[in-house]
Amino acid sequence: MKSSLRILVALIITNLNAQVGVNTTTPTSMLDVNGTARIRSLAVPSNGLAGNLKMIVASDLGELFELESPDLHVKNGQIVVENNSSDREKVTKIETNFNTKNNWDLDLDGANSDTSTFIIERTGGGELKIKGIQNGTEGKRIRIVNNSDKDMKFEESNINPPSDRIYIYTKEDKLKWSSALLVYTTEVNGGHWLLLDYDGD
Structure with a gap:
């Protein structure tokens, strides 16, 4: 009797841990359905x-x-x-003295890696000249907003490394109280920024 009980318990445990196949004799999961499945009602x-x-x-x-x-x-x-x-743009304000920025560090590989718009506020100086921006990555898009009455100018330059350089594809290269869109690409000359859109005053 005890032997029969042990066998019955063993069979029950085996069945509880067995794989069940529907329309298949070789199930590969706890429940393997070979065909469509439907649940009639969910609570x-x-x-x-x-x-x-x-x-x-x-x-x-x-x-x-x-x-x-x-x-x-x-x-x-x-x-x-x-x-x-993902459907919201991160905006970062930067206060800076207006001068020449050869390899401007906007912390694109750090705290501002997910920033899409930079609002630049002037703390002093005359004209802001931007000749290069550090740490561009393929497809990175940034909009730079000049929130001042002094000129912000983009310049093509032979600064090093070449990957920081800006190539200008707009008629204008100078702005104030307006913005410019830059896109980074590695498809041309190993990588550089493209000034593609400019909102002049």
Whole structure:
């Protein structure tokens, strides 16, 4: 009797840990469905929907994974999509003395790596000449805003390293109370900034 009980318990444990296949005799997961799947009904939590939601996603092999999305939220019982980061531009203000910046360090590889707009405020000096900007990376876009009544001028220069240089593709190269868009590329001459858009006064 005891022997039979041991065998029965062993079989139950084996079945609990076994892989189950639907339309397959060789399951590769705890539950392996060879075909489509459907859930007839899903219960809503007794306290309602709240907070962030998790999604079930499938790999190209049909494996299911849990994915938590920071963009999916519940508001007033409704599922909404909100992007709280990538659709917003980071703006940084920089106070500086207007002079010549050969290799201007805007900390693009540090605290300002995710900054897209720099508002430049003058603390003194005359004209701000920008001949180069450090630490450009492929596809990096920055808008520089001159928040002063003194000129800010971009200049092409043979400064070193060449990767800091600015190439001008606008009719104007000088601005005040306005802005300019620069884009970094490694596709030409090993890498440099392109002045592409200019809002003149």
